[in-house]
Structures are given as C-alpha cells and as structure tokens.
Amino acid sequence: MSAVSTPVRRPRRPRREESGSPLLLGHGRLPRVLAGTALTVLAVVWLLPFLWAVATSLQSEQDVMKSGLSPFKGAFTLAAYRQIIDRGNVPTWAFNSVLIAALVTVLTVAVSTLAAYGFSRGTFRGKRALLAVTVAAIMVPPQLLIVPLFEQMTTFHLVDTYAAVILPQVVAPMMVFILKRFFDGIPRELEDAARIDGASELRVFRSIVLPLSRPIVSAVSIFVFIGAWNNFMWPFVVTNDPDLMTLPVGLATVKDAYGIQYAGSMASALLSAAPLIVMFLLFQRRIVNSVATTGLGGG
Amino acid sequence: MTTTAPAGATAPPHASEAPPEPRRRRSLTGGGALFVLPFLVFFGLFLVWPVVQGLWMSLTDASLTLHDPEFVGLANYAEAFGDPDVWSSLGNTVVFTLISCVPLVVMALVMALLVHSGLVGQWVWRLAYFAPYLLPVTVVTLIWTWLYQPDIGFGNQLLTSLGLDPVGWLSDESVAMWSVAALTVWWTVGFNFLLYLSALQSLPVTFDEAAALDGAGAWRRLWSVTLPQLRHTTVLVAMLQVLASLKVFDQIYILTKGGPNGSTRPILEYVYDVGFTGYRLGYASAVSYVFFALVIVVSVVQLRFFRQEG
Numbered sequence: 001m002s003a004v005s006t007p008v009r010r011p012r013r014p015r016r017e018e019s020g021s022p023l024l025l026g027h028g029r030l031p032r033v034l035a036g037t038a039l040t041v042l043a044v045v046w047l048l049p050f051l052w053a054v055a056t057s058l059q060s061e062q063d064v065m066k067s068g069l070s071p072f073k074g075a076f077t078l079a080a081y082r083q084i085i086d087r088g089n090v091p092t093w094a095f096n097s098v099l100i101a102a103l104v105t106v107l108t109v110a111v112s113t114l115a116a117y118g119f120s121r122g123t124f125r126g127k128r129a130l131l132a133v134t135v136a137a138i139m140v141p142p143q144l145l146i147v148p149l150f151e152q153m154t155t156f157h158l159v160d161t162y163a164a165v166i167l168p169q170v171v172a173p174m175m176v177f178i179l180k181r182f183f184d185g186i187p188r189e190l191e192d193a194a195r196i197d198g199a200s201e202l203r204v205f206r207s208i209v210l211p212l213s214r215p216i217v218s219a220v221s222i223f224v225f226i227g228a229w230n231n232f233m234w235p236f237v238v239t240n241d242p243d244l245m246t247l248p249v250g251l252a253t254v255k256d257a258y259g260i261q262y263a264g265s266m267a268s269a270l271l272s273a274a275p276l277i278v279m280f281l282l283f284q285r286r287i288v289n290s291v292a293t294t295g296l297g298g299g
Numbered sequence: 300m301t302t303t304a305p306a307g308a309t310a311p312p313h314a315s316e317a318p319p320e321p322r323r324r325r326s327l328t329g330g331g332a333l334f335v336l337p338f339l340v341f342f343g344l345f346l347v348w349p350v351v352q353g354l355w356m357s358l359t360d361a362s363l364t365l366h367d368p369e370f371v372g373l374a375n376y377a378e379a380f381g382d383p384d385v386w387s388s389l390g391n392t393v394v395f396t397l398i399s400c401v402p403l404v405v406m407a408l409v410m411a412l413l414v415h416s417g418l419v420g421q422w423v424w425r426l427a428y429f430a431p432y433l434l435p436v437t438v439v440t441l442i443w444t445w446l447y448q449p450d451i452g453f454g455n456q457l458l459t460s461l462g463l464d465p466v467g468w469l470s471d472e473s474v475a476m477w478s479v480a481a482l483t484v485w486w487t488v489g490f491n492f493l494l495y496l497s498a499l500q501s502l503p504v505t506f507d508e509a510a511a512l513d514g515a516g517a518w519r520r521l522w523s524v525t526l527p528q529l530r531h532t533t534v535l536v537a538m539l540q541v542l543a544s545l546k547v548f549d550q551i552y553i554l555t556k557g558g559p560n561g562s563t564r565p566i567l568e569y570v571y572d573v574g575f576t577g578y579r580l581g582y583a584s585a586v587s588y589v590f591f592a593l594v595i596v597v598s599v600v601q602l603r604f605f606r607q608e609g
C-alpha cells in the first residue's frame with residue numbers, strides 16, 4: 001500500500017470550497033456556459049432515477065401500470081406509504097438499522113482509534129508484523145468470510161441476535177490504517193510534555209491525541225455509519241427473524257413476498273433512504289472536508 | 300496538525316541525571332500493546348479465524364448438510380481449475396471490472412473538475428452526485444429494476460418515445476452486464492467524486508496562478524498543472540476501484556441473480572451458489588481462495604505498475 005501513502009500534508013486554505021478555483025475556466029463566457037450545461041445535464045441524469053421513484057411512489061398501483069413517458073399517469077395519493085407503515089415492520093426495521101449502525105460505529109471507532117494509537121506510538125514486540133497483517137486484511141473480500149463466520153455464529157448460538165449482526169462488523173482494518181496515518185502526523189512533543197507531567201498513556205490519548213483528531217474521527221465515524229447502515233450481505237445471512245432485520249434486509253424480503261408492487265417498492269425504498277439523505281444534507285460540508293482530512297483525497 | 304509544539308520539547312534540565320534514553324523509550328507503558336488488544340480480539344475472532352477456517356474447509360469436503368468433513372487435500376482446487384463455471388464467472392468478473400472502472404474514475408474526475416470550477420450552487424451538485432452512494436443496495440436495485448422494467452420502465456418508454464426498439468435491459472445476454480455496470484456507476488461514482496473534489500480543494504493555487512500569469516490558457520493549465528497534481532489521487536482511486544469492482548456481488552445478486560443464462564454471474568456469486576444452494580462449503584471455499592489469489596495478484600501488479608509510473 002506504500003504507493004498510496006501521501007507524502008506531505010499541505011496547509012489547507014479555509015473556506016475555499018465554496019468559491020472553487022475561478023481560474024480553471026478562464027475569463028471567457030463560453031467555458032462557463034459549457035461547464036454549467038454539463039453540470040446541469042449530469043445532475044439531472046443523476047437525479048432522474050430518484051425523481052422517477054418519487055413520482056411512482058405517489059400513485060396507485062393501477063395508475064403506475066399505465067404506459068407513457070410522463071412519470072405521473074394518475075392521481076396523486078399517499079396510499080403506498082400508508083400501506084407500508086400499516087404493515088408495521090418498517091418502523092421496527094428503521095429502529096434496528098439505527099441501533100445497529102450506531103452501535104457498530106461507536107464500537108468500531110473506539111476499538112480502531114485505540115489500536116491506531118497503539119500502532120502509531122507503541123513499541124511492543126511484533127508490532128510491524130501485526131500492522132502488516134492488518135493492512136493485508138484490507139484486501140480480503142468480505143464474502144470470503146461469510147460461510148466460516150456463519151458456522152462460527154452457529155457454534156456460539158448467536159444466529160438471530162443483535163450481537164451476531166454487530167460484532168463482525170467492528171473489524172475495520174482500513175479505518176485503523178487511516179487513523180494510524182493521521183496519528184503518525186501529530187507531533188510527539190505535545191504528548192511528551194504531558195507524559196513528563198505524569199499523565200497516564202490513556203490520559204494522553206484521551207486529552208491530547210483525540211481532541212487533535214476530531215476531523216479524522218468524524219470522517220471515520222461517518223463512513224463506518226454509512227457502511228453499517230447499507231450493509232446487506234451479512235445481516236441478510238445471519239437474521240431470519242423479521243423483528244431483527246435492518247431496513248435493507250427487510251425490504252428485500254418484502255419485495256420477494258409481495259411480488260412486484262412498484263408504487264409500494266418505491267415508497268419503501270425512499271423511506272429507507274431518507275434518513276441518510278437528510279444526514280448528508282445537514283452535514284455535507286463536514287463530510288466533504290472530512291474526506292480531505294482522511295488524507296485519501298489529499299494530493 | 301497545527302504548529303503549536305513547544306519549542307524545546309526535550310527533557311527539562313532537572314531530569315538530566317537520568318541516562319539519556321532515546322525519546323521513543325518513553326513512549327507507551329507495556330509498549331502500547333494494550334491499546335491494540337481490543338482490536339486484535341475482534342480481528343482474530345472475526346477475520347483471521349474465519350480466513351484460516353475457510354482455508355481448512357477448502358481442503359475438505361465440508362457441506363451444509365453432512366457433519367463430519369473429510370480431508371481431501373487439493374482435490375477441490377483441482378476441480379476448480381477444470382470447472383467451466385469458475386472460468387466463465389471469473390470472465391464475467393473481469394468484464395465487469397473493465398467496463399465499470401473506466402467510467403467510475405473518468406466521470407468522477409469530470410464531475411469534480413466541473414463542480415470545482417467555481418460555478419454557483421456547489422451544494423446542489425455535490426448532493427446530486429453523491430446522494431446515490433448513500434442508498435442501500437436493496438433500494439438501488441429496486442429503483443433500477445423499475446427503470447429497466449421491459450414494458451413500462453423508464454428506459455424502454457424513453458426509447459419507444461424516440462421511435463427506437465425497446466431493449467431487454469436485464470433479459471438480453473449481451474446487454475445485461477452493461478445494465479449492471481450503468482447501475483453501479485450511478486450508485487458509486489459519488490464516492491470517487493468526493494475523493495477527487497477534496498483533492499482539488501487541497502491543491503495549492505500558486506502553480507495555477509503562475510501558469511496563468513505566464514499566459515497559459517484554461518485547457519493548458521488543466522492538462523499541465525491540475526491533472527499532474529491529481530496523480531496520487533488518481534492512483535488511489537483507480538486501485539481502490541479495481542479492488543471494489545472485482546468484489547462485485549450484492550447488486551448483481553439482487554438484480555439478475557446472475558442471469559440471463561449466467562451472463563452476469565460474478566465469481567463471488569458462484570461461490571455463494573455453490574456454498575449455500577449447492578451445500579458444498581468445501582468446494583465453495585476453494586473457489587473463493589482461487590479468487591482471493593487473483594485479487595492479491597492484481598493488487599501486486601497494480602502496485603508495481605503505479606510505483607514505476609511514480
């Protein structure tokens with residue numbers, strides 16, 4: 001992975017993102033118009049599936065089945081949404097999704113920041129080898145683990161429990177690697193001063209390293225949360241009880257059970273997408289900035 | 300981070316009797332192993348152990364039904380290499396990787412450059428391009444199943460309204476993989492876009508300004524100043540994307556179940572089919588290790604390639 005590591009972090013100008021680089025387009029009018037057109041066309045293409053889904057979800061099943069390019073073929077109705085909510089499972093699945101994603105995020109961030117600090121500052125035996133194994137684990141396809149993990153959960157009698165859904169997701173070698181690289185960039189002098197004052201290692205970590213790492217920790221939290229919220233395969237395999245399913249898994253079972261109901265499918269799809277879209281709307285600047293601070297984006 | 304480090308952070312004068320230990324020695328108590336321990340427990344239990352377990356299983360005839368697996372040596376691997384389904388699903392995986400990676404890198408770059416060019420309404424563009432990435436795979440496939448629907452789906456409605464013939468988006472063997480790739484580009488390009496955008500935002504403007512003063516036009520500056528500065532990001536995005544595309548499974552499994560006629564079945568779906576529907580866990584493990592070997596080879600080749608470039 002060494003080709004990936006970025007050498008020097010450049011100082012970042014604050015707040016430049018909203019202006020962008022005006023130089024990129026030169027001073028002419030034409031490039032501006034062309035770029036604006038391209039942006040708009042691409043954005044429309046990217047939003048079209050959403051708009052189509054919204055329009056479909058707001059009609060009755062019969063109206064949806066009429067042909068015609070216009071997304072609206074009949075009267076406006078909230079019937080599909082009402083039907084889904086009446087069916088009762090969606091609130092349970094939403095609750096499960098929030099609970100599971102939140103617990104996965106908290107556990108993963110706790111375990112990973114500690115490990116990254118240990119890898120960054122530690123001097124214990126076998127550190128290099130362990131770090132190498134951790135980095136190599138980034139390449140393991142998660143599907144490779146499903147069969148053995150399932151056997152393991154059966155042995156521990158954990159199938160159909162929250163623990164089974166949550167615990168395996170806490171292993172995030174990529175996040176440990178990203179955090180470690182960030183910690184490596186924090187000058188040790190700050191910590192040494194605290195150590196000389198007699199602070200314990202945990203204390204140094206908590207009151208010096210963590211506060212300095214807020215941007216990276218929020219970046220990692222956001223990506224772990226999105227990952228856990230959207231994870232499909234593992235929760236699908238390890239839960240059979242509808243009361244334990246997450247939204248993505250529950251929706252997949254509804255689709256199978258009820259055949260194709262387009263208005264209903266689109267309504268449930270949009271319901272389960274809404275929380276993350278709202279989250280992105282609220283935090284988007286922080287999300288974009290946080291990608292930069294992971295060092296993934298930096299030149 | 301910030302440069303608030305105290306100027307003389309060496310040992311204070313009164314501590315000078317102590318032997319001049321190198322500074323690293325004063326690092327972590329117990330060498331810091333305790334910090335890594337919780338992670339190691341999770342890592343060992345839920346990653347290393349299953350990997351080892353899977354490797355062992357690949358040498359046995361383990362199945363979901365039969366309970367005492369017998370050691371069969373390399374028989375599963377021998378069978379995998381002679382199995383035409385392994386080769387065809389590997390082929391599908393490679394085709395998918397080729398046709399998805401190029402647009403996923405190029406379009407992400409174009410989107411980021413356009414958004415970065417300073418036109419108003421940044422947050423609208425960012426939301427438009429990144430929003431699909433926030434959707435769970437089931438939602439994405441639900442929406443696209445609807446768009447690809449043969450009679451009343453948006454795709455064919457559009458084609459017929461333009462006077463063209465409808466297309467079997469998911470039923471035509473020569474089209475289905477492209478449909479899957481289009482869905483994937485729509486769904487995931489936002490992540491690469493964000494990586495490029497934040498890289499662009501952290502580039503120093505000085506080179507750009509200097510080139511502009513020297514009279515370089517917009518295109519010239521794009522080619523000779525901006526794109527070269529994005530090299531590291533492109534390397535990273537391309538490498539991550541190839542690995543991600545090779546691991547494709549979820550959207551294909553839900554969208555087409557690998558059909559029509561196996562034409563979109565990736566290797567990981569074959570593993571899943573053999574293991575969970577065919578009950579041959581030992582053989583499924585062997586096939587997944589063949590795939591894992593491929594992933595490692597591709598990673599090493601990429602690293603070599605990009606290191607030479609750099």
